[in-house]
Amino acid sequence: QRRLESNERERHRMHLLNDAFQELREVIPHVRSGRKLSKIETLTLARNFIKALTNVV
Numbered sequence: 001q002r003r004l005e006s007n008e009r010e011r012h013r014m015h016l017l018n019d020a021f022q023e024l025r026e027v028i029p030h031v032r033s034g035r036k037l038s039k040i041e042t043l044t045l046a047r048n049f050i051k052a053l054t055n056v057v
Contacts, residue, residue: 025037028045037045 021039021042024046025042028042028049030037030045
């Protein structure tokens, strides 16, 4: 029973994480290539975008 509950919590956590990544993909500018950006690509683009915005300010 505890194992099932633990698995359910982990599935829920991963769904939340994946939803957050999808929201991030939707707000960072990038060339739409017809495929979903990977998590590392998403984070790299977000970091670069934040750096660019910081340089503008």
